[in-house]
Amino acid sequence: MKRKLSLFAIPYVIWMAIFVVAPVILVVLYAFSSKHGFTLDNFARMGTYAVVFGRSFKLALIATVVCLAIGYPVSCMMSREGPRFQRIAMVLIMLPMWMNFLLRTYSWMAILENNGLLNQLFQKIGLIDLWNQLFGTNLTFFPMMNTQGAVVLGMVYNYLPFMILPIYSVIIKLDPSLLEAARDLGADSVNVFRRVILPLSLPGVLSGVTMVFVPSVSTFAISTMLGGGTRILLGDLIEQQFTGGAYNPYLGAAIALVMMVIVVLCMWVMNHFGEGEEQAVML
Amino acid sequence: MKKTTALALILAMCLTLTGCGGGTGGSNGEKREVNVCSWGEYIDENLIYQFEEETGIKVNYSTAESNEALYSLLSMGGADYDVVVPSDYMISQLIEEGLLAELNYENIPNFSQIDDRFKNLSYDPENKYTVPYTWGTLGIIYNSTMVNGPITSWSAMFDPAYSNNVLMIRNSRDALGIALIYLGYSVNTTDEAEIREAFQLLSDAKNNGVYQGFFMDETFLKMEGGNAAICSYYAGDFLTMLDNNPDLAYVVPKEGANWFVDAMCVLKNAQHKEEAEAWINFLASNEASMANMDYIGYASPNTKVLEEYPAYYEETYGEPLDQGRYEIMAAPKEVLDTCEAYLVLPAETRALYNDLWTELGI
Amino acid sequence: MKRGASVFNRVVMALVFLFLYAPIFLLIIFSFNAGNSNMVWKGFSLHWYGQLFHNRLIMQSVYTTLLVSFLATLIATVAGTFAAIGFYAMRRRWRSPLMTINNIPMMNADIVTGVSLCLLFVAFFGLWENFAVWFNSFGLFRLPTHLSMGFGTMLIAHVTFNIPYVILSIGPKLRQMDKNLIDAAQDLGCTWMQAFWKVVLPEIKPGVISGALTAFTMSIDDFVISYFTAGSSASTLAVTIYGMTKRRVNPQINAVSTLLFVAVLLLLAAVNIREARQERMAAQRQS
Numbered sequence: 019m020k021r022k023l024s025l026f027a028i029p030y031v032i033w034m035a036i037f038v039v040a041p042v043i044l045v046v047l048y049a050f051s052s053k054h055g056f057t058l059d060n061f062a063r064m065g066t067y068a069v070v071f072g073r074s075f076k077l078a079l080i081a082t083v084v085c086l087a088i089g090y091p092v093s094c095m096m097s098r099e100g101p102r103f104q105r106i107a108m109v110l111i112m113l114p115m116w117m118n119f120l121l122r123t124y125s126w127m128a129i130l131e132n133n134g135l136l137n138q139l140f141q142k143i144g145l146i147d148l149w150n151q152l153f154g155t156n157l158t159f160f161p162m163m164n165t166q167g168a169v170v171l172g173m174v175y176n177y178l179p180f181m182i183l184p185i186y187s188v189i190i191k192l193d194p195s196l197l198e199a200a201r202d203l204g205a206d207s208v209n210v211f212r213r214v215i216l217p218l219s220l221p222g223v224l225s226g227v228t229m230v231f232v233p234s235v236s237t238f239a240i241s242t243m244l245g246g247g248t249r250i251l252l253g254d255l256i257e258q259q260f261t262g263g264a265y266n267p268y269l270g271a272a273i274a275l276v277m278m279v280i281v282v283l284c285m286w287v288m289n290h291f292g293e294g295e296e297q298a299v300m301l
Numbered sequence: 302m303k304k305t306t307a308l309a310l311i312l313a314m315c316l317t318l319t320g321c322g323g324g325t326g327g328s329n330g331e332k333r334e335v336n337v338c339s340w341g342e343y344i345d346e347n348l349i350y351q352f353e354e355e356t357g358i359k360v361n362y363s364t365a366e367s368n369e370a371l372y373s374l375l376s377m378g379g380a381d382y383d384v385v386v387p388s389d390y391m392i393s394q395l396i397e398e399g400l401l402a403e404l405n406y407e408n409i410p411n412f413s414q415i416d417d418r419f420k421n422l423s424y425d426p427e428n429k430y431t432v433p434y435t436w437g438t439l440g441i442i443y444n445s446t447m448v449n450g451p452i453t454s455w456s457a458m459f460d461p462a463y464s465n466n467v468l469m470i471r472n473s474r475d476a477l478g479i480a481l482i483y484l485g486y487s488v489n490t491t492d493e494a495e496i497r498e499a500f501q502l503l504s505d506a507k508n509n510g511v512y513q514g515f516f517m518d519e520t521f522l523k524m525e526g527g528n529a530a531i532c533s534y535y536a537g538d539f540l541t542m543l544d545n546n547p548d549l550a551y552v553v554p555k556e557g558a559n560w561f562v563d564a565m566c567v568l569k570n571a572q573h574k575e576e577a578e579a580w581i582n583f584l585a586s587n588e589a590s591m592a593n594m595d596y597i598g599y600a601s602p603n604t605k606v607l608e609e610y611p612a613y614y615e616e617t618y619g620e621p622l623d624q625g626r627y628e629i630m631a632a633p634k635e636v637l638d639t640c641e642a643y644l645v646l647p648a649e650t651r652a653l654y655n656d657l658w659t660e661l662g663i
Numbered sequence: 664m665k666r667g668a669s670v671f672n673r674v675v676m677a678l679v680f681l682f683l684y685a686p687i688f689l690l691i692i693f694s695f696n697a698g699n700s701n702m703v704w705k706g707f708s709l710h711w712y713g714q715l716f717h718n719r720l721i722m723q724s725v726y727t728t729l730l731v732s733f734l735a736t737l738i739a740t741v742a743g744t745f746a747a748i749g750f751y752a753m754r755r756r757w758r759s760p761l762m763t764i765n766n767i768p769m770m771n772a773d774i775v776t777g778v779s780l781c782l783l784f785v786a787f788f789g790l791w792e793n794f795a796v797w798f799n800s801f802g803l804f805r806l807p808t809h810l811s812m813g814f815g816t817m818l819i820a821h822v823t824f825n826i827p828y829v830i831l832s833i834g835p836k837l838r839q840m841d842k843n844l845i846d847a848a849q850d851l852g853c854t855w856m857q858a859f860w861k862v863v864l865p866e867i868k869p870g871v872i873s874g875a876l877t878a879f880t881m882s883i884d885d886f887v888i889s890y891f892t893a894g895s896s897a898s899t900l901a902v903t904i905y906g907m908t909k910r911r912v913n914p915q916i917n918a919v920s921t922l923l924f925v926a927v928l929l930l931l932a933a934v935n936i937r938e939a940r941q942e943r944m945a946a947q948r949q950s
Contacts, residue, residue, distance in 0.1 A: 022752070022855060023748055023749060023751070023752035023845070023855070023859075024749045024750075024752040024753040024757075025749065026745040026746065026748045026749035026752070027745070027746045027748075027749020027750050027752075027753065027761070028749070029742065029745070029746075030742055030743075030745065030746035030749070030826065031746075031761065033742070033822075033823070033826075034761075034764055034765065037780070037783070037819060037820075037823040038764055038765075038767050038768060038823060039764060040783055041776065041779030041780055041782070041783050042767055042771075042779070044779045044782050044783065045771075045775060045779050066660075066663070067659075067663070069663050070662075070663055088679060091675065092675065092676060092679050095672040095675060095676055096676070098672065102935065102938065102939065105935075106931065106935060107676075108872075108873070108876070109876070109927075109931055110680065110683075110931075111683065112876045112877075112879075112880055113924070113927060113928075114683045114684060114686075114687050115880040115883075115884060116879075116880060116883050116884075116923070116924070116927065117687055117690065117920050117923075117924060118883075118884065118900065118901055118904050118916070118920060119884050119886075119901075120886075120901075120904050120905065120908070120912065121690055121904070121912070121916065121917065121920055122686045122687070122690070123686075124519075124522060124690075124701050124912070125685075125686030125687070125689040125690045125693075125701070126686050127519065127522055127523075127701075128522065128526070128689060128693075128701055128702050129685065129686065129689065131522075131523065131526055131528045131702070132528045133526050133527050133528050134526070134528070135689070161465075163513070163528075164513050164514045175682070175683070175686075178679075178683070179683075179877075179880070180877060183832065183873040183876065183877060184831070184832055184835060184870075184873065186873075187832065187835070187836060187869040187870050187872075187873045188835050188836070188839060190869060191836065191839055191869065218839075221834070221835035221838050221839065222835045224835075225831050225832065225834065225835050228766070228769075228831060229769075229828065229831060229877075232766070232769050232770050233769065235770075236770070236771065236772040236773070238772070238773070238774070242471065242514070242515070242516075243519055245514070246512070246513055246514020246515065246516075247471055247514045247515040247516065247662065248507060248512060248514050248515060248661075248662065249662065249663070250659075250662035250663065252772070253772050253773075253774075254662065255659065255662070256772045256774055256775060257772070257774050257887075258655070258658070258659060258662075259655075260373050260774050260775075260778055261366070261367065261369045261370040261373050261774070262369055262473065262655055262658065263369060263472075263473040263474055263651055263654050263655050263658065265369065265372060265373055265376065265651075266652070266655065267373075267778065270774070270775065270778075271775065274771060274772050274775040277770075277772070278767070278770050278771060281770045282763065282770070285766075336895035336896065338895065340906065340907075340909045340910065341903065341904075341905075341906035341907030341908070341909065341910060341912075341913070342907050342910045342911065342913055343909075343910065346717075346718060346719070346720065349719070350719070361895055361896045362720060363893075363895055363896075363898045363902070363906070364898070364902070364903060364906025364907065365890075365906055366890070366905045366906055366908055366909065367909055370890070373778070374781070374890070374891060377778070377781055377782060377785060377891075378785045379781040379782075379784070379785055379812060379891060379892075379894075380812075380894065380895055381811040381812070381894060381895050382895050517908060517909070518907075518908040518909070518910070518911060518912065521700070521701075521911045522700070522701055522702045523702075525700045525702050525703050526700075526702035526703060528702075538910060538911070541699065541911065544698065544699070545698050545699070545700040545702075545703040545705070546703060572809070
């Protein structure tokens, strides 16, 4: 019987064949060609960009860990509130994302700038003077803009809701009697969490990690707006090939292809940390 | 179920909210229309409505992010625009690749109003494809309270004295162009050694921590808020920054600068060529050109408009136009003579630019 | 589980909401700025709101954005729910490769998705033109020969990049569901359609909702893919905003964003008050 339900997927499989697989085939074709036909040159140049790959994956990983560290406890806390609070909170968590990304990032710039709101606040409460006295420095502001920290902040800000939502939607469905049973059987709260809640919420965690990590790797504009653009990320690198001065879609496709392969590998490894069959979200 | 009702309610509410915006932008063959792609904030919008009223032609006005983004869409055949407004170097590239249609200037009588200085320019030497829209210079904007004395040279863009206080423009052509001008080379050089020398200059400055970063539109926020001392940007945009921060000043450095022309062109596969020419003719008229110059802040190429703008300004705002302000907007001839326009670079040089630019970002 | 949260929990949540909303509040404040800066305050004014309602470009792009986002969310949620159930019911041998393909739009850089879809559409239009010319030569009835990108292609693109998020939200809920539930329902006499409506759907509802929310969010915020698939007659708010970045972003954009934000908040409040009243009435009736 259950097998019959798998027919539900057929329309989408056809849709994928046209609008997902066909474009990917185009990308692969482009990656292996140049204006003059087949070539492997695009991949030969990949070594030059190793630094960018490393930086992108590192920052995406940090952002994912931070999102998880904030998102998991918040999901748990939300699930303990009343049902109405939960409904509102869920929409409230998503709502900021409905404002345009560019506008939100401008706002962050106004907050983090050298003369921005935060620095003015620090100045007012004397934090900067205190810092200068303590460490013998001569700062007039805390440099927060144009750092990698600002880029990570931008990523966390943008993708945090995608971590909270899947974790929350799994935790809220945990059977309370299961936790009671665990407690009755003598587990302390640490053990209840470690042995019961955590394993049962793992599918949500894996979904969340995927939804944060994957788009973080290929994100663009955040690094130029908050990070100054002096150290670009993969998304910017790819974008430059398509809408930069030289218009080299072949190289852009090749970089994107390599990035996809690495992401798939990362997901594969991650899912094997999970418990095989049931946790396999991506593969 | 309640969530669905909520969603339906949002939908209904938003539709009524924007109902006045109306129109799905769908097209049918009967209606006369013209598809225009330009830059955002690059037209006095009332002109669109005025044109529609006068001619009955509907204008589908969309915007692109940059010359390069526009080019990539056009080269893929992904756009059915009729009129585009690229900058000089992009125009010559589009002509070279056969993407533009020759104009019928009989349908554009207002072309005669264009100043001779802006006809037959290097990007379109026989003037068969284009009608200029705006022009201006790319100079240095600086915060006079944050620098020691007035700035007169491009050297400020590479000076470690202004460490972490300079904003470089995020555009390979402009950034390398600035370095080339400072080194005394042509912005259109194809000599790889010269370009590499310019790149080295930028790269050294970056490694010395001169730059806060490479920025485009973010520049406004940073300069207005006094978060950076020096940047390079377009003259027309300086004026709007000045309104928010009176400490700012603009200079075309003594080494010269780049000057640009953005011109209206019709694409070869345009479906509405006649309407497109009517639109171009309308925007080239004195009234439209004057309204645009006032709204955008970029100079008009129209002789009469350039002459009469100070009077128009005084009449509209009730105060005389400052001569300095006017000359920043429309650079006088002797300044313009020190400036050089971009030409399209050969494909190899473009690839070199792109590689160097990427290297700078790594 | 313990109901009623501690003060500590509330404080943490308040901080997270502060983090999420600080930039939004700043944006709202600057929509009332008399000047056109996002950084320099020049006094209170409703100037930009007044101008906004005469700005056809912005209003039309808001309309297009909402329309495409709602339609794309609706289609993607329905299709994604069915697809997720289908995937869940599949053997692992089939599911694994399909899930990987499903995740491609998410893994791909936006610009690559946008460009490749654009190339696909252009190629299809080329084929179509040949076909239509050939077909029209029979003179049965005329097919349009010249197709161009527009709202339809943009909608297809949005649905395509939304579905993976819906599936990813629903997947965990399905795995959490008791596997015997469907069989039990059928043993009790449900048809498999009934089993789906009455058993499966209520179980995965939170996942469906969060999937729909995510899809809507992705649609609203997308710029690159819309730019490459929208053609010349449809432009979303995000495309319009990015189009302004060569110069400065018009503060009317802040104003329209504020209005949309307030509209959603009011709606949320209204729905909530109504639900509270219904609950109270239900409680009264019971007692």
